[in-house]
Amino acid sequence: MRKRYPLRLYLAGAVLARAGDEMSGPALMLAGFALAGSTIEASSLLAGITISAAVGGPVLGTLLDRAAGPGRLLAGALVMYAAGLGTILVGLGSLPFTVTILIAVVTGLLGPALSGGWTAQLPRLVDGDDLPRANALDSMTFSVASLAGPALAGAVAEALGAPAAVVVSMMLIAPALPAAWMLPARSDRARGARTTSVTSDLAAGMRVIVGRPALARATLTSVLSCVAQGMLTACVPLLGERALGGAGRGAVLLSCTAVSALLANAVLARFPRSVAPDTIIWASALVQAVALALATSSQPIVLIVAVLMAGIGEGPQLAALFAIRHREAPEHLCGQIFTTGASLKITGFASGAAIAGTVVIWSLPAALALAASVAALAALAFPGSWWMGVHRSTGICTLPDARAHDRAAPR
Secondary structure: OOOOOOHHHHHHHHHHHHHHHHHHHHHHHHHHHHHHOOHHHHHHHHHHHHHOHHHHHHHHHHHHHHOOOHHHHHHHHHHHHHHHHHHHHHHOOOOOHHHHHHHHHHHHOOHHHHOHHHHOOHHHOOOHHHHHHHHHHHHHHHHHHHHHHHHHHHHHHHHHOHHHHHHHHHHHHOOHHHHHHOOOOOOHHHHOOOOOOHHHHHHHHHHHHHHOHHHHHHHHHHHHHHHHHHHHHHHHHHHHHHHOOOHHHHHHHHHHHHHHHHHHHHHHHHOOOOOOHHHHHHHHHHHHHHHHHHOOOOOHHHHHHHHHHHHHHHHHHHHHHHHHHHHHOOHHHHHHHHHHHHHHHHHHHHHHHHHHHHHHHHOHHHHHHHHHHHHHHHHHOOOOHHHHHHHOOOOOOOHHHHHHHHHHOOO
């Protein structure tokens, strides 16, 4: 590892920023309900801050790629995101709700900074041989955040009130600022000569995502997997009511998923080159499909096993996705590809939750069966993966080979 910027500093900053992000959504919903008194307004706040990420991700990633000091731009995005949360909180009850929703949408544009914006910086922090392990550790920060954020939001809201939960989410993001600010600057050689516009860079990034088969397949599979994960999340309250004796206990199921994802990635970090990432992508989707099919059972034990399996599929799939992006993305478009991918996954998750929310009213088993079908489709969306896992090098990342062509190509 390079000594100039310790990986542990990156991981600390990433987990704090991501925990604040994971906490902010539930906290805003609770605050919206407490201050506005409407479940519709509460859910609208969450939808507003989530859906705009699809637009903000590509633009933010392009700006990160063009910046000499991406860490400072990333820190600025964190400040603005936290400030947006505070403005939403102040606006609830004192501003017209339409204005508050608009603020939430603008704030959501910066959401990918807390996910893909961080991960895109990893290749400049660690040597190529250490990148597979760093990918697994980075993906673990998502599991930690998804486990701690919502639980902390509920606990703070219960103890100090819903508005305090929003304030605490802002406080979690604040300590991540130094870690972002101190990220190493990009060298002139890495930046290259920028003679193109932001619009041209956006188009180039999209062409890379679509034009590189491994990257396109991994992106499609991960987005479809997120659709299935969103469907499961929408089913959680009814699953808790049916199998655990209360809708509120459904949150335990999400905690089980986060814990198993964390443990699976811990094993992957210990043996980072044991399986090729191309194999992990489709195999993890199949594991999630089986898990969702098992979740249709009314037996509590079977349901717990199912959500644990779902986490075992989700965690390594994220680490493998990072590895493929690092391997396939041109260095000068890395930030855009990561933040665009994060935007697509967020949109997929939200879409899955919306679809299942409609189906589950009619039939819970049907909603879970649909989610299992989507997860299976995610595995089938990775054509060629069955032989790629055998013939491709089992090394999780082959940066030198992938990047050599990009450096030689004109920009």
